[in-house]
Amino acid sequence: MNRKIFYFSLLSVAVASCSTVNNKQAVGDFEYAKHKEVPALKIPSGLAKPKKVDTYFVTDEINHEGPVGASVDVRAPSLVLPVAASTRTENTTSASKVWFDQVLDDEDLRAFIIKAIKGQLASDNVELTQIDEEGFEFKSDWYHKEVEEGSWLFKEITIAESIKYRFLLESKSHGRSVALVVELLDYMKTDKSGGSKKIDIIDQQRAEMNMLNEIIAQVDFQYRLKQQENRLLRANHKFVSLGENVSGEPAFIVEIDEDLLWSNLPLFFEEHGFTIKDLNESTKIYFVDYVKPETSFWDSIWGDSVPVVDLPNGKYQFQLEKMADKSVVTLFDSEGNALPEATLEKIFDVMESGLSFKDTF
Numbered sequence: 001m002n003r004k005i006f007y008f009s010l011l012s013v014a015v016a017s018c019s020t021v022n023n024k025q026a027v028g029d030f031e032y033a034k035h036k037e038v039p040a041l042k043i044p045s046g047l048a049k050p051k052k053v054d055t056y057f058v059t060d061e062i063n064h065e066g067p068v069g070a071s072v073d074v075r076a077p078s079l080v081l082p083v084a085a086s087t088r089t090e091n092t093t094s095a096s097k098v099w100f101d102q103v104l105d106d107e108d109l110r111a112f113i114i115k116a117i118k119g120q121l122a123s124d125n126v127e128l129t130q131i132d133e134e135g136f137e138f139k140s141d142w143y144h145k146e147v148e149e150g151s152w153l154f155k156e157i158t159i160a161e162s163i164k165y166r167f168l169l170e171s172k173s174h175g176r177s178v179a180l181v182v183e184l185l186d187y188m189k190t191d192k193s194g195g196s197k198k199i200d201i202i203d204q205q206r207a208e209m210n211m212l213n214e215i216i217a218q219v220d221f222q223y224r225l226k227q228q229e230n231r232l233l234r235a236n237h238k239f240v241s242l243g244e245n246v247s248g249e250p251a252f253i254v255e256i257d258e259d260l261l262w263s264n265l266p267l268f269f270e271e272h273g274f275t276i277k278d279l280n281e282s283t284k285i286y287f288v289d290y291v292k293p294e295t296s297f298w299d300s301i302w303g304d305s306v307p308v309v310d311l312p313n314g315k316y317q318f319q320l321e322k323m324a325d326k327s328v329v330t331l332f333d334s335e336g337n338a339l340p341e342a343t344l345e346k347i348f349d350v351m352e353s354g355l356s357f358k359d360t361f
Contacts, residue, residue, distance in 0.1 A: 034070030078209035084220035091207040102176035109312035120218040138167040239356035249338035251330040284320035
């Protein structure tokens with residue numbers, strides 16, 4: 001026989017042997033299970049009985065029908081992993097159950113969880129069916145799992161398992177807390193010894209917990225997608241637009257509260273060549289001098305240049321007015337005339353960035 005083929009054969013046998021290790025059993029022998037309890041010491045009449053110590057006494061009043069030795073499942077119990085925001089478990093139940101509390105005020109919590117369940121099953125290529133009309137109970141189609149054994153040339157399916165799940169939703173009356181329970185609905189297993197619809201209670205609990213944790217992770221993923229979407233909306237949102245003041249004069253509309261904008265305008269002036277000469281806080285007017293900043297060659301090289309407001313050097317007034325939760329900013333020249341709309345359009349890009357303070361905070 002070719003020596004290389006012989007080595008590969010030994011390797012295949014070794015791999016196949018490793019795959020047959022049973023992780024449900026403890027490692028070692030089980031001789032202890034064969035030992036009988038030592039009978040109580042019989043003391044002849046007329047002799048004093050020795051003192052009996054019950055410190056390490058183990059009662060025999062137990063369930064003798066339970067597993068012993070090699071039949072004992074030593075795997076650690078599965079636990080609910082509440083990794084999504086505002087999730088919590090119940091210590092009073094052994095069911096595969098988790099509570100979700102409201103995180104997104106603009107989303108219906110139950111609908112959000114149902115969306116996560118559908119998303120998880122869609123990624124698993126498994127159908128989801130709604131059972132009741134109200135949308136509190138769902139069931140999955142079959143999840144299939146197969147175990148192959150043998151060498152890479154001669155593989156065969158030795159174990160095939162199929163599981164269906166039930167998803168039960170429970171909502172508090174205020175709608176801001178929703179519980180999800182995952183139950184094993186149906187089970188089939190086929191192996192070399194035949195077929196069965198019975199599942200070990202520990203395997204059932206592990207399967208239910210695993211599916212519940214998959215859904216929790218999917219809810220967490222959907223939360224993160226929503227947060228990313230909100231960040232992009234804020235990044236692309238226009239806080240400044242062109243409009244008119246109460247007198248019908250061209251002005252900038254800024255989506256910042258008037259008092260907050262008033263206190264932050266000095267930062268804008270300092271960055272863009274305006275010097276405050278006077279102010280009237282009661283009428284919300286800044287009197288400023290403007291000198292167009294000079295940009296050096298090195299500033300442009302190192303990216304330190306500030307966008308320039310394309311206005312002639314001179315004296316200007318910035319007047320703020322309140323409009324609901326927004327502010328109206330009107331620019332006046334030295335003679336008290338509002339700058340025309342064409343001028344505001346010309347400087348809009350610089351003013352939009354400056355008055356929204358995107359590069360400041």
